[in-house]
Amino acid sequence: MKKVVLGIIVFFVLFLASVGIQFAINMQIKPIPMRPLESFNAGGSDRLIYYFDKHLKNEDLPEGIELTDDFINEELEGTFRYINGRYDVADFRVNSLVRLYLGFKDHLHPDTQEDIKTVLLNFKYWMDQGGEDSMCYWSENHQILFAVEEYLVGQAFPDDIFTVDGKTGLEHMEMAKNRINIWMEQRFLYGFTEWYSNNYYPEDISPMSNFIQYANDPVMVNRMKMIMDLLWFDMASQSFKYEGIDSTSEQPRTYYIFNSSMGRAYSDNRVSDDTGNRMRNYIDFVMQPEETKGFENSWFTSSNGFFNCFKQMMEALDEHDEPYYRVPDVIKEIFNDSSEEKVIKSSQSLNVEELEGEGLLGLEDHQIMMQWNMEAFSNPEVVDNTIKYMSKHNMFRNEFLNDFKMVNLWPLRAFNLLHMVSNQLNPSTNGVAIERANVYTYKTPHYSMHTAQAYQPGEYADQHAVSSINLSNTVSVFSTQPAKIPRRSGTPTYWTGNGRQPYSVQEKNVNISIYQPPTKVGFMEPMILKETTHVFFPYQLFDEVDETYLNQGYIFGRVGTSMIGIKARHTLEFVPFSVSSNPDDMDDMLKRGSVGNVLTEKYDLVQKGSGDHYFVTELSTTDDESFSAFMSRMMSQTLTYDQTTHTLSYSTILNNESTLTELIAIFDTSFSVNGHIRNLEYQRYESNYVNDGIINRKPDEIEFLFNGKSLFLDYSNHIRTVGD
Structure with missing residues (x-):
């Protein structure tokens, strides 16, 4: 008996020692920096495809630019350095470098051609090709960037050897072909995981454009055109057509405001179409090229590499003197839909729980591509695959993934316990996953409102933009539950994403968002802001604001003919601009893009208080009622909230209706309209734009x-049939 007890003790001592030793070894794994230690300009390939395009069209180059061999080599020096360093987003630079080589090779010195070839053959194009780095390969846009680049480089140099693994260009072309086909099929079947993202769609459309113009496989090219069609339908169906004034020329112009609910967005993307819509030049170029050509910062003067890959593809002619791609007329008609009101429903991507039923759990390319383009790493359903795949391809030094070394322990892997750990600990990283979005969009000639209905309420969050309201090209409004003070790195932040997702639902021109702010820090969560939610409400950009009733939770604003009213559960108060702009604690709203140049007064409207928070937001127009009448009407409506059942009831007259409608939202449970519970899980497309109204x-x-x-x-x- 003593021997048995002693044996058990020895076993547990050895077990704990082995785990401890492995953990100690794992903790010595240091991440490879994802960025260079010193800054340098890596955008030369982007600028060169812009310069060459203008030069060959006999258009004026920017002042001081001459395309000499020395100038070209100087421009490419930083590009080569960044790509050779395999820093994160090096694939952005490779994307334009591939176009430079394929499109303008004959105008480059032979030595420069050889230098480009060497850089492209030395690059790493997928996670399984050996070598360690901190590039992000897995999100939706990176997947197609890497795959198209690898395919086109392999096509260009079929017999040359890629130094990363010793395989030929032809072999790499075949590997990339498999991933491109997977990516295209998954977009057709499930939609875009980074749904409606005005920040990330450019990074899809650019490699797609390169493929359509340069790939030699007609079947794949035709399918890529279909995915391009779907992306353009996304933009057309979600864009709010607004007649406004150009801010620099003060001339009238049409804006196609693409600022919807989004799978991934940053603070500047959400603030307004002016500051954050990276797709504006694309839409202007397709929908109104001559009307917008002369505006400051127009498509005509853009040296953005992503945009110019698309533009040059659109302007090029194939061997039959036909454009490689045209945006179908039906999509242009949808952009210009003049209906007084438009209700558009759609479903994009999958929930993590759906992966197994779709055969998408596992380590094969089609499985890991879907899991990881959803950014699903630590969720119980996928965490075992994550660790297995990272171990197989030696990825723990990748700076994005380095923290997973802490759970790469042999007992957890040997006995498949990682999913149990994830279930029990529920790390905040589970909220990074971009899951199925059922988006409700309502548009009139005066405003648009967009909501991912009941999207993962109460869960951790990351870069998701659950709801969005657009009143003009300069004014958008949204709420968040801030995740942390802004000086902490990584997302979510004070304005990007949420600390906890709201139960957000919409019917026509009314959105109800119920929040449950966290009271304690979750596992792996750096910090929280207790009892806090807030609204981005750019006071100075409104034509009229009434803040008389902030102590009752009301704020009202008007931009032109568009009006907004918000009712919060607790008192509202603007954070002074001096606090927001404090250099030691500047919020991220002022750090990205041009937002800091726009905001010079109060914009951070904060709600503080215990228990649940809510915002009821209603839109209206001065075509129907005056500003004062709108205020009086909204404040007189019946609104009740039951903290025990987390139930909000609000009665109002919805747009284009004449009688009261009662809206009842119960957190994480249901949303009913006049007693009828709404089905908030949509089909792929539900609108007047598809055959029989539903796909x-x-x-x-x-x-x-x-x-x-x-x-x-x-x-x-x-x-693919385009019809009149």
């Missing part, structure tokens, strides 16, 4: 029909 999820075929124009897409049979 089911995971479709075999998609057909868009509007104003006598049509587009039919059959992916499996690679049939």
Whole structure:
């Protein structure tokens, strides 16, 4: 008996020692820096494709620019250095470098051509190709960037050797072909994981453009055109057509405001179309090129590499003197839909719980690509795959993934316990996953409102933009539950994403968002802001604001003919600008893009208080009622909240209706309209723009029909028919 007890003791001592030793070894794994230690300009390849394009069209180059061999080599020096360093977003630079080589090779010195070839053959194009680095390969946009680059480089140099693994260009082309086909099929079946992102769609459209113009596989090219169609339909259906004034020329112009609910967005993307819509030049170029050509910062003067890959593809002609791609007329008609009100519903991507049923759990390319383009790493359903894949391909030194070394312990892997650990600890990283979005969009000639209905309420969050309201090209409004003070790095932040997702629901021009602010820090969560939610409400950009009733939780504003009213559960108060702009604790709203140049007064409208928080937001127009009448009407409406059941009831007259509608939202439970519970899980498309008003999820075929124009897409049979 003593021997048995002693044996058990020895076993546990050895077990604990082995785990401790492995943990200690793991903690010595230091991440590879994702950025260079010193800053340098890596954007030369972006600028060069812009310069060469203008030069060959006999258009004026920017002052002081001459395309000499020395100048070209100087421009490429930083690009080569960044790519060779395999820093994060090096694939952005490779994307334009590939176009420079394929599109302008004959105008480059032979030595420069050889230098570009060497850089491209020395690059690493996927996670399984050996070598350690901190590039992000896995998000939706990076997947197609790396794959298209690898395919086109392999096509250009089929017999040359890629130094990363000793395989030929032809072999790499075949590997990339597999991933491109996976990516395209998953977008057709499930939609875009980074749904409606005005920040990340440019990073999809650019490699897609390169592929459409330069790939030699007609079936794949035709399918890529279908995915391009779907991306443009996303933008058309979600864009709010607004007649405004150009801020620099003071001339009238049309804005197509693409600022919807988004799978991934940063603070500047959400503030307004002016400051954050990275797709503006693309839409202007397609929809109103001549009207916008002369505006400051227009598409015509943009040296952005992503945009110029698209523009040059659109302007190029194939061997039949036909454009490589045209945005179908039906999509242009949808952009210009003049209906008084538009209700558009859609479903994008998958929930993590759906992956297994779709055969998308595992380590094969099609499985890991779906899991990781959703940024699903630590969730119980996928965490075992994450650790296995990272171990197989030696990825623990990747700075994005380095923290996973802490759970890379042999007992957890050997006995498949990682999912149990994730379930029990519920780390904040689980909220990074971008899951299925059921987006409700309501547009009128005066405003647009967008909501990912009941999106993961109460869960940790990251860069998700659950709801968005647009009143003009300069004024958008949204609320968040701030995650942490701004000086902490990484997302979510004070304005980007949420600390905890709200229960956010919408019916026509009314949004109800119920928050449950955290009271304690979660596992792996750096910090929280207790009892706090807030609204981005740029006071100075409104034509009229009434803040008389902030102590009752009301704020009202008007921009032109568009009006907004917000009711909060607790008192509202603006944070003084001096606090927001404190150099030692400046919030991220002022750090990204041009937002800091726009905001010079109060904009951070904060709600503090115990228990649940809510914001009820209603939109209206001066075409229907005066500003004072709107205020009086909203403040007189019946609104009740039950903290025990987390139930909000609000009665109002919805846009274009004449009688009261009662809206009841119960946190994480249901949303009802006049007693009828709404189904908040939509099919792929539900709108007047699709055949019979509905396209089911995971479709075999998609057909868009509007104003006598049509587009039919059959992916499996690679049939794309553009009709009048």
